[in-house]
Amino acid sequence: MKFGVIGSGSWATALVKMLTDHGQSVNWWVRSPETIEYIQRRRHNPHYLASAYFDVQQLQMREDVNAVIAASDVVVLVVPSAYICDVMDQVDSELLKGKKVLSAIKGLVPGPDLLLNDYLQQRFDFPLQDYFTLLGPCHAEEVASEKLSYLTFSGVDMEMAAQIAAAFKTPYINTIINNDILGVQYAAVLKNIYALGAGMAHGLEYGDNFLSVYIANSADEMASFLRTVGAEHIVVGEHHTDPITQQRDLNYAASVYLGDLLVTCYSPYSRNRTFGNMIGKGYTVQSAQLEMNMVAEGYNAAKCMFNINKAIGADMPIASTIYRILWERVRPKKGFAEIEKVMN
Amino acid sequence: MKFGVIGSGSWATALVKMLTDHGQSVNWWVRSPETIEYIQRRRHNPHYLASAYFDVQQLQMREDVNAVIAASDVVVLVVPSAYICDVMDQVDSELLKGKKVLSAIKGLVPGPDLLLNDYLQQRFDFPLQDYFTLLGPCHAEEVASEKLSYLTFSGVDMEMAAQIAAAFKTPYINTIINNDILGVQYAAVLKNIYALGAGMAHGLEYGDNFLSVYIANSADEMASFLRTVGAEHIVVGEHHTDPITQQRDLNYAASVYLGDLLVTCYSPYSRNRTFGNMIGKGYTVQSAQLEMNMVAEGYNAAKCMFNINKAIGADMPIASTIYRILWERVRPKKGFAEIEKVMN
Numbered sequence: 001m002k003f004g005v006i007g008s009g010s011w012a013t014a015l016v017k018m019l020t021d022h023g024q025s026v027n028w029w030v031r032s033p034e035t036i037e038y039i040q041r042r043r044h045n046p047h048y049l050a051s052a053y054f055d056v057q058q059l060q061m062r063e064d065v066n067a068v069i070a071a072s073d074v075v076v077l078v079v080p081s082a083y084i085c086d087v088m089d090q091v092d093s094e095l096l097k098g099k100k101v102l103s104a105i106k107g108l109v110p111g112p113d114l115l116l117n118d119y120l121q122q123r124f125d126f127p128l129q130d131y132f133t134l135l136g137p138c139h140a141e142e143v144a145s146e147k148l149s150y151l152t153f154s155g156v157d158m159e160m161a162a163q164i165a166a167a168f169k170t171p172y173i174n175t176i177i178n179n180d181i182l183g184v185q186y187a188a189v190l191k192n193i194y195a196l197g198a199g200m201a202h203g204l205e206y207g208d209n210f211l212s213v214y215i216a217n218s219a220d221e222m223a224s225f226l227r228t229v230g231a232e233h234i235v236v237g238e239h240h241t242d243p244i245t246q247q248r249d250l251n252y253a254a255s256v257y258l259g260d261l262l263v264t265c266y267s268p269y270s271r272n273r274t275f276g277n278m279i280g281k282g283y284t285v286q287s288a289q290l291e292m293n294m295v296a297e298g299y300n301a302a303k304c305m306f307n308i309n310k311a312i313g314a315d316m317p318i319a320s321t322i323y324r325i326l327w328e329r330v331r332p333k334k335g336f337a338e339i340e341k342v343m344n
Numbered sequence: 345m346k347f348g349v350i351g352s353g354s355w356a357t358a359l360v361k362m363l364t365d366h367g368q369s370v371n372w373w374v375r376s377p378e379t380i381e382y383i384q385r386r387r388h389n390p391h392y393l394a395s396a397y398f399d400v401q402q403l404q405m406r407e408d409v410n411a412v413i414a415a416s417d418v419v420v421l422v423v424p425s426a427y428i429c430d431v432m433d434q435v436d437s438e439l440l441k442g443k444k445v446l447s448a449i450k451g452l453v454p455g456p457d458l459l460l461n462d463y464l465q466q467r468f469d470f471p472l473q474d475y476f477t478l479l480g481p482c483h484a485e486e487v488a489s490e491k492l493s494y495l496t497f498s499g500v501d502m503e504m505a506a507q508i509a510a511a512f513k514t515p516y517i518n519t520i521i522n523n524d525i526l527g528v529q530y531a532a533v534l535k536n537i538y539a540l541g542a543g544m545a546h547g548l549e550y551g552d553n554f555l556s557v558y559i560a561n562s563a564d565e566m567a568s569f570l571r572t573v574g575a576e577h578i579v580v581g582e583h584h585t586d587p588i589t590q591q592r593d594l595n596y597a598a599s600v601y602l603g604d605l606l607v608t609c610y611s612p613y614s615r616n617r618t619f620g621n622m623i624g625k626g627y628t629v630q631s632a633q634l635e636m637n638m639v640a641e642g643y644n645a646a647k648c649m650f651n652i653n654k655a656i657g658a659d660m661p662i663a664s665t666i667y668r669i670l671w672e673r674v675r676p677k678k679g680f681a682e683i684e685k686v687m688n
Contacts, residue, residue, distance in 0.1 A: 137556045147551030148684065176688045207491030212481040212607035213599040220597035253564035254688045255557040263556035266610055340492065344520045344598045 004072030014143035081107030137263035152256035196298030199273035203280020223252035348416030425451030481607035496600035538562035540642030543617035547624020567596035
């Protein structure tokens, strides 16, 4: 199985490290010839995760995304969700036929606000059967320093998911397989919203006692949403049951759900938490964005999930209050006074 | 309802603050006349939680534990679990008749290794119907600074639990009622074991990615134990079903379960975490205890729960590995290599 990695940020670089450390040769889309030349000479990415070194003999770097896809069996998509449409617009749809797509994207496709599998299906008629995700609590920095991490590979085709996962296994990566292909993606989006809220709580000067109650209740709310989604495959505006993903007895305390929520909420480096902290302290959304010079993923995610949940109808008082603070100018203090009442 | 607080450490002092802030008058067992005189004059406990001030007109402090019990309807037990037998040996069993006991003790009664309700039943024939607990993620320091915290009051008599809880309600304390009187106590014991393990993981130089997976899997293991206990009231060595506590659909992501686990595992100040960290770094149990000049609660708890679980038979690979590291000289690195394999 030949892997093609589409993306060259820090998470993409971490994945290239895993694959090459496992002995896999990798086709890697790197847009700039200077960067390709640098990596070949210096054995590491100068721009991202510079402390990760590769055996460059295993790397086939190319400037052309279609050349990477053509040469690969498994196309690993790992660009920020904000840019995925730009990248996919360059892709020759014929080349995708018969390939497997492995998504490492932690977010919805902006604009249509879809899970990537739904976007690929609509745009390329790409079958869910060939779609897989790679998610879990895994800061790229800890991959660079080879601290043991757990990654979950999901797909409706669990056998193929296991084969793909095997290529990422190294002494510092343990792999887990499940078939909750929709749930794991929603969990990755929701965790950013709850982490943003954890930042707000911090900015509002709640203490550690409250934070633990907030995160526990967020975990419960996430599980309640995922149980609802698990039974029905829902695309915004449409409703169609998908028996393959019917699972009511999933373990939502596993690493890809609760683990990822914990690492994101408790990390002081999380952009969502930093952004939320500023909102909690009284900054407007605009001035927090100006100050940080970036958009925290949880900000758009809060709106998307609010809309998606209109169709799903899960009870989500925490996430919807965070949405109303960010998008409907509810004062953080007032919003959290409501959250206080629903927690147990 | 008159409350008598048995104990004068930091958690007892925090509870006296809540009760008096709510406007309740409190009988308080304070053993030294000098301390009583100091508190009357200076309005705070000189030895513990000195930043919490009271309206002393609401306090009736006495040196005699039986005088406090005689004057109270609800006896709040809040001494370290290591000393509870010494205290109860001084108590006139006739005086306990008809009283309610509210336990704020986060541990098993040492020696017989029983939940406090089982110990009181055996020693004083005290009925479970009159027994309540007050538990949840709540550092006393945050009570002193009036940061919002959540406390869960449990009892088979939920109406009485609600009446008792009402006396602790203040702007900084939200109260929750449940009837899982065994589960909440076991959760309070188990969290110390898992926090000790979190310290070990830190000492072994695992990173944040691993820690989040470890804590998520600990939460799952705790829930699995509690589901088993929830269906059967089990005293060590005996087995008898107790239909009152039969609950299979409890929310184990609530504050008194997952919330308390999170605040204990993530707190860098936790004694259990500090102790575990030293074990992970290679100290023996004896030298870690000497160095810390105290025993971490999770150390004895690991052994007790290992024995208790022989009767219950829940699947607890994490807790039992921590037991074997602490009590059977399994090397931490070897133990955690086993824990790595069972997590998902």
